[in-house]
Amino acid sequence: MRTITRRGALGLGAGAAAAAGLTGCGSLTSSEPSPADGSKSGGSSKSPSGSPKATARPLGDGSTSFTGKQPHQPDQPVPLEAGQEPPQFVVFSWDGAGEVGNGLFPRFLDLAKEHGASMTFFLSGLYLLPESKKRLYDPPNNPRGASDIGYLTDEHVRMTLTNVRRAWLEGHEIGTHFNGHFCSGHGTVGNWTAEQWRSEIDQAKSFVKNWRTNTGWTEEAALPFDYDKELVGGRTPCLLGQDNLLPTARSLGWRYDASSPGGRQVWPQKKDGIWDLPLQQIPFPGRSFEVLSMDYNMLANQSINSTKAPSHNYPGWRKQSAQAYIQGFKRAYESNRAPFFVGNHFEKWNGGIYMDAVEESFKHIAAEKEKGADVRLVSFRQFVDWMDVQKPEVLEQLRTLDVGQQPSGGWKTFLKNNNTPGSTSSAGSAGPSSSAA
Template identity: 80%
Template sequence: MRTLTRRGALGLGAAAAATAGLAGCADLSSSEGSKRTPGSGKNRSASPQGSPRATARPLGDGSTSFTGKQPHQPAAPEPLEPGLEPPQFVVFSWDGAGEVGNGLFTRFLDLAKEHGASMTFFLSGLYLLPESKKRLYDPPNNPRGASDIGYLTDAHIKDTLEGVRRAWLEGHEIGTHFNGHFCGEGRGSVAHWTPRQWRSEIDQAKSFVKEWRTNTGWTDLPSLPFDYDKELVGGRTPCLLGQDNLLPTARALGWRYDASSPGGRQVWPQKKQGIWDLPLQQIPFPGRGFEVLAMDYNMLANQSVNSTNAPAHNHPGWREQATGAYIQGFKRAYETNRAPLFIGNHFEQWNGGIYMDAVERAFQHIAREKEKGGDVRLVSFRQFTDWIDVQKPEVLARLRTLEVGQQPAGGWKSFLGETATASPSTA
């Protein structure tokens, strides 16, 4: 039987929650145990999905394996040419990334495949650890084996392994959502963990991915087709808490970005403690006088006061409102400063599944803009980081001068021309 555990301090009123960038979030849980042009999604390589790679080399106990370069990646990014408008990047990401029988993992993999898109799946390490082995998990400042998201059944662990394997083979990124999802006010909350404790949490999350075969005893399932030590370059913390103490550890581990900041604005990002800070952003909320964080749980918090099973007569209107929020956030950036749009989700059927419907409808709207010829790129965080890492510092500095919804003065040709970006004041 499924259970759902609420995350985050959601005691604020709706408007206050939104304007404060409230980062309440929840994960699913169970009480039982050829190249394509960058981000275009066209001309996928011919590697058959799910097939073993000829170069596969088992790692450790065989839970993972090295299979060579990840399939279905964009061509190597290049610096933006002077005077050209930047692409519109959109990143859809998923916290937890566990399959519990509702088919949502498969639903959105199928959607991404249909449109040649990539996403980021922030896998919770505990979703690959059987509940019978829960004492292997030693969470900082919490009892051994504790978890605020529970453990999956064996059947759901197998489904999650299948989804993660397919995701990587189809070009998606596997990040981390860490393990126990502790978001309370007490000492055990991730908000209070030290850099050393974050290192312990990360090491354990990686070990559960790299040693699922030992921990489950299953020998009849294929390996995950990647080296997680090299694959893992970023994550999102539970409830978007604890980033300041996470970042020194992330930098020491060679991570390239962190997606844990709450209440970001739709402007071009910059680095924080040497790591790209890629926050969830505040986007327009149709019919309301405030903005909402671009995450399904925050839509819910502002519509049904945290209820995940509100009366059905509210669902159609809320579905349209959530869809409109994502689309308006996209439109605002696409038609003005071209700031990347970051959207966070969970594989949950809250309020009749309306937030999953909203995400799919918004995704399809954005994909249609791409397919009409616009330079819209549905990418993973890692792919976006690849692109921004090769841009000229003076170009990025110039882009950061654009405010939310601000169009470049004189158009892109003038705004990002040779003269404009060469100015010492913008370098």
């Protein structure tokens, strides 16, 4: 068994933890052997979407390449018309985005493909760095080569490359979850300066852009994107350190950050010129408090961070988790139409019930879209593309709606003056700012 441990911010009672916006991540665990026939459950190296174009231009050492416009992207977004109902955006995102032979990465790629959806994969840079080269990593305030998540085996690095390659070709976004996942002690990311965040980001990008040099592999296909241009946002380990990260993110031209803990289901604002897209407090069926929209927080509130709880609890916990996501979606869709953000990990905690809950809720939401509702399953990058072309006064009006609040008089009345002349916001504009959630 190979276990990669991430330290979470635990220690509160379940209810108090949820109310405080308990954050954290878990472990990336592979307890299943590779198939006896030698095939990899991480998926074939040939993407179902096809190989990168023959005209691909290698970048750097050939680890990445420019292959043109990304496939499977939505139409160019346009501003809302006067009185138009806003779409219901839903973003499913994944922290770490490593494949360790448990088949979870390709499982959710298959699910997204089946329903024409896009997601965001926050890739940990270390997942493309062989353990034999771990001293190439110089983490801020920690010993060289240290990491609070383990390095993947060579086989799992190859599986991760296969699935990241496929994800981009199928229209998904590749963000970053940075590298060593330090959540406690002197070296925690919560204490890093803006300069230290720059070092961490530079290293994460380097591990993605130079995996061929670091591994010595020549047969694996290049990643089909320019990571310097692809990377426009991330999520920090355990949702810590955003304040010092944002100035660096802005200097790098990032467009959003998904690291705020304990956000609410309202329309987002910019912070320090960056779209602040937090995980959100959502209903937790059967409990008097709400829970953060992430699988780890379901786990922490159900089994006090135990991943080996009695199995007789699993069916009820799976149902509770799925319904939390479904009720969070329903509350937004039937009221203020605030975007709904969900965070996950490729884990089989408590018998894999959280993966099943995510899939059940995803299918429920996709079914609404397929019945004709204007529900859009998108990546964070695609969502901010839409936000950046909306009129600032329209976004300000949407932000007046509280959690679960329906627009007075309906959307036609609420946004009836949505035809005021004026320029739309742009990707580089500062826009409205706010303090952290």
